[in-house]
Amino acid sequence: MTHQTIDFSVAPMMDWTDRHCRAFHRTLSHRARLYTEMVTAPAVLHGDRARLLGFSPQEHPVAVQLGGSEPAALAAAARICADFGYDEINLNVGCPSDRVQGGNFGACLMREPDLVGDCVAAMKAAVAIPVTVKCRIGVDEQDPEEALDALADAVVAAGVDGLIVHARKAWLKGLSPRENRDVPPLDYDRARRLKARLPQVPIALNGGIASLAQGRAELGPLDGMMLGRAAYQDPELLLAVDPELYGEAAPHEDAFAAVEAFEPYIAAHLEAGGRLSDVTRHMLGLFGGRRGSRIYRRRLSTEAIRPGAGLDVLRGAVDEVRRRTDAAAA
Known part of the structure; x- marks a missing residue:
């Protein structure tokens, strides 16, 4: 019996997925891709890089998530992150916090697909490692069909290596960041339709997935799943990732x-x-x-x-x- 491999990752989560969290999660799964907390491009360029970007060799495969909307700054930050040894650069086009909106990055970039495409193109030109995008299906009154297609088409044209779709809208007006994680309804079908339209593009599903079994049931044609709070709040589930999704032994028996x-x-x-x-x-x-x-x-x-x-x-x-x-x- 052949084993179907499903790409699995633990979502970037502010105040949670720091280097100690990632090192712990790596103890539970060899194969899960781990993500840093979001770090802004200006912070990478001007801040304490060792503190912001330092990680343990055992964390591989590990990706850094960048926030920003200036192509040149993101390219420079991506180059620095690649030099630190990260395996992937991910651009945040999904975070709904007030701070993100004030800096013109995160979910509000769903309204500017061409700019996001420019950012991806600049980062792709600067580094040899994969560049991916994590996005929502739209913001506020946007039509999710039009908004997600426009964003996807722009970044695919720019050479993006994969998309992670948090399958719900972000309401930048009227909902807090916490509420934006739960209140807008999930629409996994929208992510599956995107994959059907762009079958050659690796697309992973994110948002509200509470277990590996639920993730497998919802994937359909999608290539992978990203779990956030479920993996953090019940880290023991990570022990099942390698055997259930990759057909390999877990790192430890319990x-x-x-x-x-x-x-x-x-x-x-x-x-x-x-x-x-x-x-x-x-x-x-x-x-x-x-x-x-x-x-x-x-x-x-x-x-x-x-x-x-x-x-x-x-x-x-x-x-x-x-x-x-x-x-x-x-």
């Missing part, structure tokens, strides 16, 4: 083994002067639904933030779950 394998990374972070909570805040969703998971979360939430907190705090929290899991199985 979440307990994954945490043990991750300990050297945490120890190195602590040795460098970092705080335990920098890393463990991304691990709170692990063991969700298991006996002891509430105690695990509470111990990490209260004890990991204390000055000098070490690996014994994490081990103690994990042991609470392990003891109850073993007792339930006895």
Whole structure:
């Protein structure tokens, strides 16, 4: 039986998918493509690049998401990111925050497909790695059929290497960024119609996908799925990515083994002067639904933030779950 490979990635999420989150997620899946938080082109050009762009070699394959609307600045930023060793440059044409609108990037660029095409062309000319776009299906009163087709046609003409479609509109007037993640209705059919029209273009589905099974059921002709909050809030599901989507063994047999394998990374972070909570805040969703998971979360939430907190705090929290899991199985 041949195994159908489905491209899988974890969405870029502000304040969540930092380098520690990505290193943890990589412990759970060798194959998932990981994305940075969005970083603006001006920040890359003028900010602390080591802090903004630094990552661990173990994170590969890892993509950086850029925000911006000036082709020259994006090209220069893309070149810097490629030199850092990223595997892909992704342009944000989907974020609905007020800050994004003020800077003329993110979802408001759905109204300027030709400009987005110029941005992609400039980045493609600057780097040898893939350049992709993550977009919505439209904003505000736009017709999603016209808006998404116009955006897709412009970036395809510019040589884009793939599209990730968050299959809902962004309402820039009247909804908060949080509401824009849930309130506008999902329209997976719209993404599938785009793929039918552009069969040669790799297109992945994003938005509201709560599980691998749901993602597989919704893909149809689409090439991949991107999970955001589901993967962050229930990271254990990432252990199923390699076997279920790639036909390969998971990196570890269970979440307990994954945490043990991750300990050297945490120890190195602590040795460098970092705080335990920098890393463990991304691990709170692990063991969700298991006996002891509430105690695990509470111990990490209260004890990991204390000055000098070490690996014994994490081990103690994990042991609470392990003891109850073993007792339930006895």
